Amino acid sequence: xxxxxxxxxxxxxxxxxxxxxxxxxxxxxxxxxxxxxxxxxxxxxxxxxxxxxxxxxxxxxxxxxxxxxxxxxxxxxxxxxxxxxxxxxxxxxxxxxxxxxxxxxxxxxxxxxxxxxxxxxxxxxxxxxxxxxxxxxxxxxxxxxxxxxxxxxxxxxxxxxxxxxxxxxxxxxxxxxxxxxxxxxxxxxxxxxxxxxxxxxxxxxxxxxxxxxxxxxxxxxxxxxxxxxxxxxxxxxxxxxxxxxxxxxxxxxxxxxxxxxxxxxxxxxxxxxxxxxxxxxxxxxxxxxxxxxxxxxxxxxxxxxxxxxxxxxxxxxxxxxxxxxxxxxxxxxxxxxxxxxxxxxxxxxxxxxxxxxxxxxxxxxxxxxxxxxxxxxxxxxxxxxxxxxxxxxxxxxxxxxxxxxxxxxxxxxxxxxxxxxxxxxxxxxxxxxxxxxxxxxxxxxxxxxxxxxxxxxxxxxxxxxxxxxxxxxxxxxxxxxxxxxxxxxxxxxxxxxxxxxxxxxxxxxxxxxxxxxxxxxxxxxxxxxxxxxxxxxxxxxxxxxxxxxxxxxxxxxxxxxxxxxxxxxxxxxxxxxxxxxxxxxxxxxxxxxxxxxxxxxxxxxxxxxxxxxxxxxxxxxxxxxxxxxxxxxxxxxxxxxxxxxxx
Numbered sequence: 001x002x003x004x005x006x007x008x009x010x011x012x013x014x015x016x017x018x019x020x021x022x023x024x025x026x027x028x029x030x031x032x033x034x035x036x037x038x039x040x041x042x043x044x045x046x047x048x049x050x051x052x053x054x055x056x057x058x059x060x061x062x063x064x065x066x067x068x069x070x071x072x073x074x075x076x077x078x079x080x081x082x083x084x085x086x087x088x089x090x091x092x093x094x095x096x097x098x099x100x101x102x103x104x105x106x107x108x109x110x111x112x113x114x115x116x117x118x119x120x121x122x123x124x125x126x127x128x129x130x131x132x133x134x135x136x137x138x139x140x141x142x143x144x145x146x147x148x149x150x151x152x153x154x155x156x157x158x159x160x161x162x163x164x165x166x167x168x169x170x171x172x173x174x175x176x177x178x179x180x181x182x183x184x185x186x187x188x189x190x191x192x193x194x195x196x197x198x199x200x201x202x203x204x205x206x207x208x209x210x211x212x213x214x215x216x217x218x219x220x221x222x223x224x225x226x227x228x229x230x231x232x233x234x235x236x237x238x239x240x241x242x243x244x245x246x247x248x249x250x251x252x253x254x255x256x257x258x259x260x261x262x263x264x265x266x267x268x269x270x271x272x273x274x275x276x277x278x279x280x281x282x283x284x285x286x287x288x289x290x291x292x293x294x295x296x297x298x299x300x301x302x303x304x305x306x307x308x309x310x311x312x313x314x315x316x317x318x319x320x321x322x323x324x325x326x327x328x329x330x331x332x333x334x335x336x337x338x339x340x341x342x343x344x345x346x347x348x349x350x351x352x353x354x355x356x357x358x359x360x361x362x363x364x365x366x367x368x369x370x371x372x373x374x375x376x377x378x379x380x381x382x383x384x385x386x387x388x389x390x391x392x393x394x395x396x397x398x399x400x401x402x403x404x405x406x407x408x409x410x411x412x413x414x415x416x417x418x419x420x421x422x423x424x425x426x427x428x429x430x431x432x433x434x435x436x437x438x439x440x441x442x443x444x445x446x447x448x449x450x451x452x453x454x455x456x457x458x459x460x461x462x463x464x465x466x467x468x469x470x471x472x473x474x475x476x477x478x479x480x481x482x483x484x485x486x487x488x489x490x491x492x493x494x495x496x497x498x499x500x501x502x503x504x505x506x507x508x509x510x511x512x513x514x515x516x517x518x519x520x521x522x523x524x525x526x527x528x529x530x531x532x533x534x535x536x537x538x539x540x541x542x543x544x545x546x547x548x549x550x551x552x553x554x555x556x557x558x559x560x561x562x563x564x565x566x567x568x569x570x571x572x573x574x575x576x577x578x579x580x581x582x583x584x585x586x587x588x589x590x591x592x593x594x595x596x597x598x599x600x601x602x603x604x605x606x607x608x609x610x611x612x613x614x615x616x617x618x619x620x621x622x623x624x625x626x627x628x629x630x631x632x633x634x635x636x637x638x639x640x641x642x643x644x645x646x647x
Contacts, residue, residue: 010048016041019073033076040069059099063107066091071114080119088115088133095140096147104144108137160286187216187309188569188577194298195220198276201294202287205280206260209298210240212273229257229279236277239265244273249288255279266291269299310580313379315361316368322580324378324386328431329579331388332424339389339397339423340438343371343404344551346416348383363412370407375400386438397421418551432583433496439554440498457552461505464512464546472522475511478595483508485591485635492631493587499555503584506559510588513543513560537572540564559584563592568622586625590616590632593624609636 019037043065070091074082092111098104112134119130191209199207199220206229210217221228229236235257242250243265252263260280266288268274276295278287310322319327331338345367352360368385371377375387389400401419408417422437469476486507490500514522517539521532528536544561547553562576562585569577597612607615613636620629 010044012044013041013048014044016044016069023077030076032072036069036072036074036076039065039072043069059097060103060106063091063094063098063103064110066094067107067110067114070111071118074115074118080125082118085115085119085129089136092133092137092140095137096144098141098144099148101141101145104137104141108134108141111137163286187211188218189311190298191216191218192220194218194276194294198278198291198294201290202264202278202283203281204278204283206278208236208240208277209268210244210274210277211268211270212240212244229260233257235263239263239277240275243267243275243277249292251283253282264288264291266295268295316365316379318368318372318377318379318385320378321380322576324380324388324435325431325580327376327378327388328434331390332431332434337391337393337424338434339393339400339421340434341375341387341389341397341401341404341419341421342380342435342438343385343387343401343408343417343419344439345383345385345408345412346418348415351412351415363415366411367408370411371404374403384439386435394423397423433499436496436498436502436555440552457505457550460550461508461553461556465508468509468512468515471515472519475514475522478599479508479511481595481599482510482588482591485594485632486587488635489587489591489628489631490584492634493583493627495583499584502553502555503559503587505553506556506563506584507588507591509543509547509556510560510563510592511539511543512546513539513541515546516542537564540573555582555584558582559588561585563588565589566623567625571623581625583625586628587631590624590628594632 016037016039019040020034023033023037043062047062070084070087073084073087077084088111092108095104095107098107112130115130115133191211195207195209195218198204198209199222205222207220208217208229209219219228235252235255239250239252244267247267247269249267250265255261255263257263257279262281262283263277263279264283264287265275265277268276276291276298278291308319308323309326310324311320312318312323313320328338328340345364348360348364351363368377368379371385371387375389378386378388380386385404387400387404389397398421401421405417405419408415420438420440422434424434465476465479468479483504487500487504490503495503514536517535521528521535524532540561540563544557547557547560550557559582561573562582565571565574565576565581565585567578567581567586569575593616594612597615598606598609600606613633616624616629616632620626
């Protein structure tokens with residue numbers, strides 16, 4: 001008799017009481033019948049109360065109790081001719097919930113055995129009834145097994161659905177939290193996030209995120225494997241191209257690459273196409289749906305950053321400095337005329353100190369909103385904006401610069417602002433030169449004033465260098481030599497006179513921030529502790545802070561701040577990568593490394609030029625810009641030829 005314990009127990013108790021009434025009314029007079037009714041009612045009450053739990057928790061107990069009670073009832077009401085024989089068939093329904101096969105066999109045997117015992121000696125009709133009961137028991141047992149299987153599959157499907165809903169919910173929540181942030185990151189960082197998330201969501205050992213437009217890709221790997229499949233592996237490329245071009249999921253459950261078996265790829269609907277690939281596991285429909293949801297989040301983040309290919313500024317939401325460099329390179333590559341207007345906010349740091357950071361950021365956002373309302377605006381630095389003016393000539397760029405100054409006066413009258421501009425007609429100027437010119441506005445006094453300003457700037461630079469030399473003569477000599485090497489490399493790369501001047505100043509002052517590092521750390525002959533190393537790394541930020549007040553040294557300031565950025569993005573302080581690192585900083589980095597390796601120290605001798613060049617070549621493309629490395633080699637070869645000729 002199936003049902004919940006309370007309901008089924010009460011039904012048994014009621015049935016037992018009803019049988020008592022029927023027996024009293026003349027249905028039967030045998031003591032066995034009353035004992036069966038009492039057993040049925042008593043067991044029903046016990047079951048309804050739920051005690052004893054251990055005994056009632058065994059599915060076979062109700063079957064045995066029913067078999068015993070029904071047999072006593074049949075025995076006391078006429079045996080083979082008893083009108084209560086159908087109760088065996090009712091009791092046999094309990095086999096549906098009996099559980100394992102051995103319990104069903106034991107319960108069915110008890111029912112059939114009780115039937116035969118109660119009908120003994122068994123006449124022919126009773127044998128037929130026993131056969132029918134046995135067949136009914138077999139049917140009930142088969143139904144129970146089928147229902148048990150369906151129930152198990154239902155629980156499994158429910159568990160998988162719950163897990164899928166949970167994971168999908170987590171992914172959606174993750175997208176809601178990170179979507180706005182991802183839109184401000186560079187595509188490389190977005191792909192790095194996507195690859196790591198895909199691997200975690202699918203429990204995979206390997207994940208790869210690719211954008212075909214620009215060949216941007218990132219890998220996430222976990223576990224102990226002999227090698228990591230790269231983008232260049234034919235199997236990975238085949239998965240990416242089929243997923244991206246076909247727009248459908250690609251499964252390769254039997255594919256093995258470097259010890260990883262089982263791969264799946266889903267498309268990323270980005271311009272030019274892309275794909276998410278995971279490997280090293282068994283991936284079913286749940287993983288596919290999660291990957292497709294993640295691909296949607298990735299696509300949304302990339303679209304949000306479409307106008308900002310290098311990421312966005314977190315305060316204003318404007319495209320950042322890296323985005324300006326990328327956009328400007330693309331604009332100039334088309335050969336059209338483009339103008340850049342630079343707007344610097346003076347006294348912003350003082351405003352933040354007096355009014356608070358919240359009001360300062362609100363003011364910057366208002367200015368950014370006004371600028372972006374009419375022109376394509378970028379936040380180039382903490383206190384600087386740049387505007388890109390397409391098809392501009394000198395007059396239009398000058399007009400935009402004056403309008404930008406008016407905006408600052410209207411929004412923040414207390415702040416002093418200065419603006420500059422530069423125009424490239426027909427792509428005659430490169431991005432670095434154009435920005436350098438735009439960020440160095442000429443004073444109103446004309447040529448004489450400009451020459452006077454240049455003299456003053458040179459004197460400031462020399463004074464700062466002299467301060468570093470007084471504190472540490474070895475440091476001053478190193479900075480001077482780096483400046484000489486960097487200028488020669490810049491000349492080899494064809495920099496403009498303005499860029500060469502900024503490069504010379506930036507290289508001469510590249511370590512000026514070490515004035516803020518204690519002597520005990522700078523002169524320590526043994527290895528630095530992690531805390532000491534972090535203190536040394538901050539010298540780039542100290543140097544930039546020293547120079548940022550001198551507007552004419554803005555390009556040199558960038559070289560100082562970023563001269564430890566690695567070409568692969570693993571440098572400091574901002575983790576810039578490739579062409580996003582200012583060219584002047586890339587040049588200073590190589591010159592600094594060369595002089596540092598060849599310079600003798602009290603605690604070690606310097607490497608030879610050949611050894612230093614070999615080490616720099618070994619790190620070309622990872623630590624150093626290959627183009628700058630090639631220029632350094634040409635400079636050193638030329639110096640070698642001159643020495644040979646003079647000898």
